[in-house]
Amino acid sequence: METRRDVFQAIADPTRREIIGLLAQQRLNLNTIAENFDMSRQAVSLHIKILQECNLITIERKGRQRICEVKLEKLDEVNEWTRSLRVFWNHKIQALKKVVEDPDESK
Numbered sequence: 001m002e003t004r005r006d007v008f009q010a011i012a013d014p015t016r017r018e019i020i021g022l023l024a025q026q027r028l029n030l031n032t033i034a035e036n037f038d039m040s041r042q043a044v045s046l047h048i049k050i051l052q053e054c055n056l057i058t059i060e061r062k063g064r065q066r067i068c069e070v071k072l073e074k075l076d077e078v079n080e081w082t083r084s085l086r087v088f089w090n091h092k093i094q095a096l097k098k099v100v101e102d103p104d105e106s107k
Helices: 007-011 014-025 030-034 041-053 072-101
Strands: 057-062 065-070
Touching (some): 007 014, 007 072, 014 041, 014 057, 014 065, 030 041, 041 057
16 A cells, blocks of 8 residues: 655655755755755665655756755745644634624624
């Protein structure tokens, strides 16, 4: 059975968020990415694999190197979700503010 991953799972981990941040600055090969972390290259490769499965990065083979590039447009899902929550909670807070400022109005 294939594991289905999404962008929220990818960004849930601080290491993966840091990898996204590194790749947002420039394309990097796997070894260069791994040099930025105090963990095994195999552990970094697992994070890279998850990011790739979530379509947040692409990997291009150049000879023996694997060059990673971030696909930031995939983060639009997160932006849209948080935007909808902000709208929802702003409405709730405004309604609560009305009740607190003028309790007689809510009766």
